[in-house]
Amino acid sequence: MTNSGQIPPHSEQLIVSIPAEHVLLLRFNRPRSLNAMTPTMHSDIKAILDWFDEEPSLWCVLVGIVTGEGRAFCAGADLKAWNKDQQSGRSNEQELVASSVHGFGAISRRTVSSKPIIAAVNGSAYGGGVEMLLNCDLVIASEDAVFALPEVKRGVVAAQGGKGTVVFIPRISGTAGHQFASEMLLLGDTISASDARNRFAFVNLVVPKAEVLTQALKWANTICQNSPDAVQSTKRGLILTRQLGGVEQATVAHAWSSESKRAYKGTNIKEGLKAFAEKRSPSWSNPAKL
Known part of the structure; x- marks a missing residue:
């Protein structure tokens, strides 16, 4: 490869x-x-x-x-x-x-x-x-x-x-x-x-x-097989929860993180939802650099 x-x-x-x-x-x-x-x-x-x-x-x-x-x-x-x-x-x-x-x-x-x-x-x-x-x-x-x-x-x-x-x-x-x-x-x-x-x-x-x-x-x-944007945003949430302790603090910090912005504003979320509607497997793209 x-x-x-x-x-x-x-x-x-x-x-x-x-x-x-x-x-x-x-x-x-x-x-x-x-x-x-x-x-x-x-x-x-x-x-x-x-x-x-x-x-x-x-x-x-x-x-x-x-x-x-x-x-x-x-x-x-x-x-x-x-x-x-x-x-x-x-x-x-x-x-x-x-x-x-x-x-x-x-x-x-x-x-x-x-x-x-x-x-x-x-x-x-x-x-x-x-x-x-x-x-x-x-x-x-x-x-x-x-x-x-x-x-x-x-x-x-x-x-x-x-x-x-x-x-x-x-x-x-x-x-x-x-x-x-x-x-x-x-x-x-x-x-x-x-x-x-x-x-x-x-x-x-x-x-x-x-x-x-x-x-x-x-x-x-x-x-x-999963969206790289979604996976990386999810891991950032796990890290923030461990670092900040409180759920509310971690949720807010995660919402404003670079990974969340990329996940919600990028092309992979559009592709994932479109693939679901069309009943096909999604074709993911490499994540944009943060």
Whole structure:
């Protein structure tokens, strides 16, 4: 598949492809290190996603289907490199966290994009790996996937998700998300894919390992059948609700957002309604740049 733009240059630590129309696929590629994040990988992801946000032909489906090469999704930060910095006195964690606008891996606090993110988790996700997928819109995990926020066991803090580590784990059966977040953050223990879906509710679907990417692409293609203007406006509404808290505030802010203006004044709303009246499938256009 081709697109109107050129994929930016990046290192071999990230594999980038366009497996289907309008769909971007990112694969973390440090299998020997369980895809632990490095400054180079972080910079690569940021550059690709910044480009993706501005690329009109890669639209309603994803900021990326994010998966990992090898037996892990992402082991979080590279603790060996972190240890060297700490022992040498070169560490500057507070500055890095405060200055990292998009969070861990340029994903965990990314709110600039109104394009959906699907995480395809094949294996283990620890620390920052979990923080990244907590900021994804849909999460599909393999049956053998495991998840943990084990930072406290190593004397460090799960800080790159900001409020996300508490807020993104939703309320379950009337119990505040704070308690579920605390269980993961304060105990630091590993949970199964089943628990991540049924108890903590940050995984949407658990499938056999061989089907993870296939299912993620299926969902991506399903999203692609919908109006990109409507999808991106809807995601902006979700982000504003999380940021502002109150329904009334979020509703008003969303109504005046750039994405809403594009959705209600653009060509795709006309096409969608016309196609309904004519009893045919709509033919969507690339969204206008905001």
